Structure formats: structure tokens, C-alpha cells
Amino acid sequence: MASATKKRGVGPVIWDYMTTVDHKKIAILYLIAGGFFFALGGIEAMLIRIQLAVPNNDFLSAGLFNEVITMHGTTMIFLAAMPLLFAFMNATVPLQIGARDVAFPFLNSLGVWLFIFGGIFLNLSWFMGGAPDAGWTSYASLSIKSPGHGIDFYALGLQIAGAGTLISGINFVTTIISMRAPGMTYMRMPLMTWTTLVASVLIVFAFPPLTIGLFLLTFDRMFGSSFFLVETGGNTIIWEHLFWIFGHPEVYILILPAFGIFSEIFATFARKRLFGYSAMVFATVLIGFFGFMVWAHHMFTVGLGPTANAIFSVATMAIAVPTGIKIFNWIFTIWGGSIEFTTPMLYALAFIPSFVMGGVTGIMQAAAPADYQYHDSYFIVAHFHYVIVGGVVFGLLAGLHYYWPLMFGTMLSEKLGKISFVLFVAGFHMTFLIQHFLGLWGMPRRVFTYLDGQGYNTSNMISTVGALMMAVAVIILLINIIITVAKNQKVGRDPWGDGRTLEWSLPLPVPHYNFAQTPLIRGLDAYWIEKKENDGKMMPAESLDDFHMPNNSIIPFVISLGLFVAAFGALHFASGKEWAIDAVSDLPQHPWALWVLILGLAIVFISMGVRSWKDDLGYYVTKEEVLKDLEEQERGAK
Amino acid sequence: MAEIKQEPISQKKLEYIRRERTKEMRQQMVSFALMIFLTFVAFGLVAMDLDASFVIPIVIGMAFLQVILQFYYFMHMKDKGHEYIKLMMLTGMFFAIAFVTTFIYIVWIGAPIE
Numbered sequence: 001m002a003s004a005t006k007k008r009g010v011g012p013v014i015w016d017y018m019t020t021v022d023h024k025k026i027a028i029l030y031l032i033a034g035g036f037f038f039a040l041g042g043i044e045a046m047l048i049r050i051q052l053a054v055p056n057n058d059f060l061s062a063g064l065f066n067e068v069i070t071m072h073g074t075t076m077i078f079l080a081a082m083p084l085l086f087a088f089m090n091a092t093v094p095l096q097i098g099a100r101d102v103a104f105p106f107l108n109s110l111g112v113w114l115f116i117f118g119g120i121f122l123n124l125s126w127f128m129g130g131a132p133d134a135g136w137t138s139y140a141s142l143s144i145k146s147p148g149h150g151i152d153f154y155a156l157g158l159q160i161a162g163a164g165t166l167i168s169g170i171n172f173v174t175t176i177i178s179m180r181a182p183g184m185t186y187m188r189m190p191l192m193t194w195t196t197l198v199a200s201v202l203i204v205f206a207f208p209p210l211t212i213g214l215f216l217l218t219f220d221r222m223f224g225s226s227f228f229l230v231e232t233g234g235n236t237i238i239w240e241h242l243f244w245i246f247g248h249p250e251v252y253i254l255i256l257p258a259f260g261i262f263s264e265i266f267a268t269f270a271r272k273r274l275f276g277y278s279a280m281v282f283a284t285v286l287i288g289f290f291g292f293m294v295w296a297h298h299m300f301t302v303g304l305g306p307t308a309n310a311i312f313s314v315a316t317m318a319i320a321v322p323t324g325i326k327i328f329n330w331i332f333t334i335w336g337g338s339i340e341f342t343t344p345m346l347y348a349l350a351f352i353p354s355f356v357m358g359g360v361t362g363i364m365q366a367a368a369p370a371d372y373q374y375h376d377s378y379f380i381v382a383h384f385h386y387v388i389v390g391g392v393v394f395g396l397l398a399g400l401h402y403y404w405p406l407m408f409g410t411m412l413s414e415k416l417g418k419i420s421f422v423l424f425v426a427g428f429h430m431t432f433l434i435q436h437f438l439g440l441w442g443m444p445r446r447v448f449t450y451l452d453g454q455g456y457n458t459s460n461m462i463s464t465v466g467a468l469m470m471a472v473a474v475i476i477l478l479i480n481i482i483i484t485v486a487k488n489q490k491v492g493r494d495p496w497g498d499g500r501t502l503e504w505s506l507p508l509p510v511p512h513y514n515f516a517q518t519p520l521i522r523g524l525d526a527y528w529i530e531k532k533e534n535d536g537k538m539m540p541a542e543s544l545d546d547f548h549m550p551n552n553s554i555i556p557f558v559i560s561l562g563l564f565v566a567a568f569g570a571l572h573f574a575s576g577k578e579w580a581i582d583a584v585s586d587l588p589q590h591p592w593a594l595w596v597l598i599l600g601l602a603i604v605f606i607s608m609g610v611r612s613w614k615d616d617l618g619y620y621v622t623k624e625e626v627l628k629d630l631e632e633q634e635r636g637a638k
Numbered sequence: 639m640a641e642i643k644q645e646p647i648s649q650k651k652l653e654y655i656r657r658e659r660t661k662e663m664r665q666q667m668v669s670f671a672l673m674i675f676l677t678f679v680a681f682g683l684v685a686m687d688l689d690a691s692f693v694i695p696i697v698i699g700m701a702f703l704q705v706i707l708q709f710y711y712f713m714h715m716k717d718k719g720h721e722y723i724k725l726m727m728l729t730g731m732f733f734a735i736a737f738v739t740t741f742i743y744i745v746w747i748g749a750p751i752e
Contacts, residue, residue, distance in 0.1 A: 177722055201726070205733055241745075245737060292733050296745065304745040311744065 019552035021105035027090035034083030044072035053464040065448035066133035073136025095503035098181025103174035111168035113560035118161025125153035140228035140239035156567040169203030183521030195260030206249035213242035244295035252291040258395025269345035270337025276329040283322035309368035316366035343417035347398035358386030379439025405495040416480040427469025500525040566600025669711040
């Protein structure tokens, strides 16, 4: 730990990342793994668009197309968007509230490894007998019938990754509630921290229904129960409810941290205090609360009856109010500001109209009678890509440019960033705007091809060209990252020059203990206040002294590996068994499955035992060490 | 590895802590006895074969009482510094009750099972 600055080989660096409990390194792990899955989901998107580019195409077979759309949705939501948001939450939140690490560093590491192993497990389905093919929603009526092990990979992989997410959610709630620096009251927390708090609370409440739904599905498919088997008294609608009780809050879990990133960017590059800060906080909490009351609007055509449809319709429309508050506050923040058009700011500016368009189509679908028309058409595909790409992905790309110096100590090239911005935004609108019309003209979603002469040809081609533009934009972004890493031109404290919140007051690269002395917070935009009213240095809230830090540990990696192994046992457990559902009962038997399951769980419980019974009290960073670091920073600055 | 650095506890403070713990223990024992008693009453009511419409509300009422005792005395919700836990628990209960109510009275998910 003291030797962190020394030059080391590749092996020790990998070991360091495998055992790390430092939130900044975990952020980088999330970024790399999430970025990898984002590329994978992007390739799947390209396959979909190539298949649909011309009518009667046979580039993908019908079955393979189903697998590709399922994996595209699942990968993008669970393995790309959420981890990338967790990357930025990990990178910024402890620094924004003046903490030396998160509340449970061990759990933070466990969360990232569970996600990585869950994601790998899910994607191994491609090589092991076929990917899941029942859509990312995996409705039980389809998923129970789906032959082979595809759905089993879905259920087990998401169970593992979901456990990681739940753990991280608990961790962030605790961190933000209990580890704020002196003076950092709730109404002085930066918006990124606020949205992380609300999103984490949503995770804590929303993931248990998914966990239960996945367990029921797992038991139906692998252990012979019949929760969703209609012929033995089950009910497939229960899956839809459980999935959407989770699924709707999930989209707010995605969008709220993106809102947080944009709020930071608007304030920074308009060089103004965020307009209506308290209204923004209020709107964030309200969106989170409403998010749980609207799940059935995904199920208007299930036949819940007019009472249910009316209630959920009105509740859904109510969400437009706090979201509108946010949109107006962002506009008023820019209004009269001295705007600097950096890449993150450009993404943020493009976000407002794009997201509003997605929101407006959302309100259209909230009207239940009208939704019967839009349901299962490309209109829906267009809507949710407008909110998720126009909201979340823009937020991720903006955040990547904005927080890159904080995470890596270098700046991404603005020129390449702007080129990829133009290509991405143009490609995005070209891909998805036309899909609204395709939907209204009657093209159903989730079809692997369409006939000639229905008037869909040109529009689908336009959509595919747009998707290719987005792909080129992402490739340029990758080139930008590679050039930046290769050049490795270090930047110093507050690289954007207009940093307002606490994280920019730190020297770059941020020392592994974050703050030599816990800072005193004197208001919203803590660093900005010190810059304007003081000498631009945070005032310390404690005297310089030794402080306690946690030790690294390989146990989270081993626990996750154990669950990964156990999942293979569970996967093959029902193969060829008499009592199994039709989908897997004619597969070859695997007598080893039970032993693999037991072995995996043994690894998990033994490593948990080691963690519980072996004391690991951490270590102290001494005053001398901190003083030495401070001296070095002083010299570096001169 | 380093040991956790701790200030030694003064004699007065130690006595105070002991007194508090005795009080805490007494409360826990009382509420534990109360809960056992409630459980017996519930079992008794069911065993006596009384009318279901009479037994069910009473048993649910006593269950509710037990939950409160559990939360406040066993899980320390009565103590200071548990405001967020209380808030989160109440929110969670609100959501859970909302879901169940929706299932039973609005979307009629119970109907196919009957």
C-alpha cells in the first residue's frame, strides 16, 4: 500500500486489482467490465440492425435473432448500463462527501466480482448450447417452454449479478447516510450524491422482487416446482408482476444517476450554481417514490381490467411532473450562464431534447387505451431507446469524458470527443426517430424479418445506417481512449478549471486514502465556495493524524467464483430427469451436476467462514506518510 | 496488521454502560415473555376450534403486536440513531402492502387460484 507508487510488473498489478477494496480501483474495474459488456451489447445491436436492414433477410436465423435480441437487452441493462453507472458512483460519491472509502469496502469488492462472474456466466451461454431467447423480460409463458439451457443461464447469471448490485446498493445507502464529512448536511450534498442515494434506495427495494422472481423461475426450470406451470396450477402472470415491480424502478435506477451526472456538468460548464437545488432534490425523491407505483403500465394489454389500467395510467402520468421540474431547472441553470462547450456539456445539451422526446412518447403510452395501439410495435422500441440511449447512455458518455481526469489523471481529447459526439447523436436520432413511425405504420417489435412491399424498407435501411454511425462514434471514442492512455499526459488538480464540488479539490491522481485531513464543508458546491471566498483550499476539519484503512482481500473474488461454479451444477441438475419440465427433460443426464453444485456452495461458505472467523483489522496510514505525500504534491505543483 | 486504537473507558462510564445494559436486558426479557404468551394465546384460539371470522382478526392483531415488539425491543428501533432504519422499514412496508393490496383488490391475481 505504501509501495503503491512504485513501478511494478503486470502480475502484481492484476493481483492488486483482484484483491482491491479501494473504491477508486473498483470504479475502474466496473468501467472496464461494463465497457466490455457495452461493446458486446453493441455488437448484438449491430447484428439486429444488419438483419433488419433489408426485407426477407437471412443474415440471422429466426431462433438466433431471438437469442440476439434477448442478450442485447439483458446485456445492455444489467451488464453495461448499471455497472457503468456504478463505476461513476464509486469514482465520485466517496470523494464528493469527503469520505476515505465506502462504508463496507469488502462488500464493494464483492459486488463488483459478483457482477463480473454473473455477466461471464450469462454470456457463456453462447458457447454452451444457446443463449436465452425469451426476451430480456423473459416472460414465464415463453421462458418455461424455451428448450435447452438458455433461460437457465439467464436466471442464474442474473441472480449472481443481481446479488452484487443489491450489495452495492446497500453499501451506497450506508455510505451516504453515515460517512459525510463535517458540515456536509443533506441539503449540501451534490446532486450526483443525492441521485446515487435515491437510486441505491430503489435498488434495495426493487431487487428483492427480481431475486424472488428469478428464484421461482430457477426452481420451476431446474428443481421441479410449478410456480409458473399453468397445467399444474401455476400462474405466469405472477412473473410479469414480479418482473415489472422490479423492472420499472430499474429504469429509474438507471436514469437517476445519469440525471446526477448531468446536473454536475450543467452547473460546472454553465459556471452557475444549479438552479432550484432543493426542487431538484425533491423531484429526485419523488421520481423514486412514484417509480414503485406504476409497474402495471407495462401490462396494460394483459387484461387487468379498466380499474387497474386507469389507476396505473394516472400514476404514470404523474411522474411527468417531477421530471418536468428537473428539465426546467436544467434549462434555467444554463440560462444566463457563461457556457463552455466541452464534450460533456455537449452531451448534456443534447440530452435535454432527446430525453424530452422519449418522455413525451412515454406519456402517450401511459394513456391505456392508446397503449393498445402502440403495444408490441416499434413505437415502444423507439420510446425506450430514446429514454435509455438519449438519457442514460448520453449520461454515461458525458460522465466518461467529465470524470476521466478524476479516475485516470489524464484528459480525453476534446477534438476526437466532439467528433464522436456529433456522430453518436446524429446516428442515434437517425436510428430511432424513424422507428416511431415504423411502429405507427404497424411494424411489430421482436420480429426477425418483414416482407417486401409493406413500406418498411427505406425506414429500416435509414435506421441501420444510423446504427452504423453510432458504432463508428463508439470506435472513435475507443481510439480516443487508447491515444489518451498511450500519451499519458498527466493533469493536475481541478483539470476542468471550474470544478465546484469536493472531488475536484483533490490532487490528481487521488491518494489512496482520498483526504489527508477530512475537509470542512461550508455549503453547497464546497470547493467553489473556497475558491471564491478563500484561498481555494479546503479547510480541514481534523488535525493531521494517523488514520485507519481496510486491508485488501481475495475473499470476494473466491466467493463469487464459488457461486459461478455452483451455477454450473444447478444448470445441469434437471437435465434428462423424469420430473423435469419438457424443455430440459430430453437432454443427456449429468450425474456430476449435484456434486458441482455442492462444491461451488462449499467454496462460498468456506470463504465466508474464513472472512467471519479470521480477524482482519486493517492498517494505519501514518502521519509521516501523509506528510511525505503532501510534500510531494507541493513539489509537483511547482 | 494493526490493532484498533481505542481510548480506555473510565470507571464512571463503565458503570453507566452496565446499568443501561441491565435495563435493556430486563426489557428484552419482558417483551420475550410477552411474545411467548401471545403465541400461546394464538395457538390456543386456533386449537379451541372457534369461529374463523373471530379467530383470524385476533391472530393477525397479535401478530402485528409481536412485529412491533420485535422491531422496537429486539431490533433496537426504539433506540436513538435508528431514524433512517425506521424510515426505510416503513417505506418497505408501504410498498409491500401496496403490492399485495393491488394483487388482491385491483388486478385480481387471486382469482385463477381460487
